[in-house]
Amino acid sequence: MLGQIKLVFFFMLLSGAAGGLWYVQHLKAENEILTLNNAKLNDAVEQQQAVIEQQLRDIEAKTEIADQLAKNNAKLTADLELANEKFNKVNASGERRDVGNLALSKPKSIERIERKREQQRARCFEIAQGSPLTEEELNATKKSQINAECTNIANPNYIPY
Amino acid sequence: MQNALILPILTIFLISGCASTKQLEIFTKEVERMPLDLQLPPVETLEQVNLIIVTSDNQEEVFAKMKEQNIDPVVFGYSDEDWELVTKNNVRMRNQIIKLRAIIEAYKAYYEPEEQEGKENMFTKEEFEPKKLTNDD
Numbered sequence: 315m316l317g318q319i320k321l322v323f324f325f326m327l328l329s330g331a332a333g334g335l336w337y338v339q340h341l342k343a344e345n346e347i348l349t350l351n352n353a354k355l356n357d358a359v360e361q362q363q364a365v366i367e368q369q370l371r372d373i374e375a376k377t378e379i380a381d382q383l384a385k386n387n388a389k390l391t392a393d394l395e396l397a398n399e400k401f402n403k404v405n406a407s408g409e410r411r412d413v414g415n416l417a418l419s420k421p422k423s424i425e426r427i428e429r430k431r432e433q434q435r436a437r438c439f440e441i442a443q444g445s446p447l448t449e450e451e452l453n454a455t456k457k458s459q460i461n462a463e464c465t466n467i468a469n470p471n472y473i474p475y
Numbered sequence: 476m477q478n479a480l481i482l483p484i485l486t487i488f489l490i491s492g493c494a495s496t497k498q499l500e501i502f503t504k505e506v507e508r509m510p511l512d513l514q515l516p517p518v519e520t521l522e523q524v525n526l527i528i529v530t531s532d533n534q535e536e537v538f539a540k541m542k543e544q545n546i547d548p549v550v551f552g553y554s555d556e557d558w559e560l561v562t563k564n565n566v567r568m569r570n571q572i573i574k575l576r577a578i579i580e581a582y583k584a585y586y587e588p589e590e591q592e593g594k595e596n597m598f599t600k601e602e603f604e605p606k607k608l609t610n611d612d
Contacts, residue, residue, distance in 0.1 A: 326480060333484070351499045361503060379581045386577055390570040397566045401559040414555030417528050425528040435565055436521040442572040443518045464569065 389466045396465070431463060438464035510587045515579065 403411040417424040438461065441447065447468065454460045454469040461468035529537050529550050538548040553561055 322480070326484070329481070329484065347498050354499050358503075375585060379585060383574075383577055383581060387574060390573060394563065394566050394570065397563050401562070412555070413559065417555060418530050418532070421528040421530050421533050425526060428526045428528070432524060432526055435562075435569075436523065438569055439521055439572070440518050442569045442576070444515060444576060445518045464566075467573065 393464055393466050397463075434461045434463040437461060438468060441467050510589075512587060515576065 401411065401413060405411065413424070441464065447470070450459065451461065451468050452471060454472050457475075459469075460472050465472055465474075527537060527541075527550060529552060537550075541548045
């Protein structure tokens, strides 16, 4: 009887030791997984921070682009106002320019001027499509050198005087 | 007596063995779309047209000159008021081209920055040489 009890206790101790060993190993494995999980979470946090930084950069880029487009559009509106002004310019005596009257009195001159303007308009369309500016256009600083139809886009260095 | 002791111990170990921590799976695979990278069309050069001013005084002279040059003596014209409108319409159309082009380029610069690096202009001088105005123009 005593021998049987000893045997039972022996097996109990043995299984307890084996179980303890297995449990410790299990804890170690679990710890490793938790360490890996922690690293992944840290990576995820870093990635999220990178995403936030990218979004901030995107907002900045969007604002910059919108500002640039607004500036360009303002220049284009100025070109349209300039075209309007050309036809409705008021002279020193307070009279509004009348192209019709000018053409009646000086048809040849107006024809010559309008033909030149037509060429300038054609060039403006090319520039509008992305054609690079020529040296002459870039260096134009005098009224006689500029493209009067679209000075804002054709002659960036011209300052009206 | 033996079973009464061994069974609960084994059950505890078995239950604790089931409670394992699962490894986290974070899916961060991003599949980037192919950039479209379309080029803007080449610059369209407009045909040179000659304007003719016809008034009640010079009409005979103009038509005679046209006949002399073997041009049909017919004129498709505008009044001075309409000519003003045509000119302004030209500016509006041109402005619209510039605005749309600027938007396309802004989109490209924003969404395809790698493709746009080093590209200052869509057109090289070899692709398009702008024409120059002559002195008598």
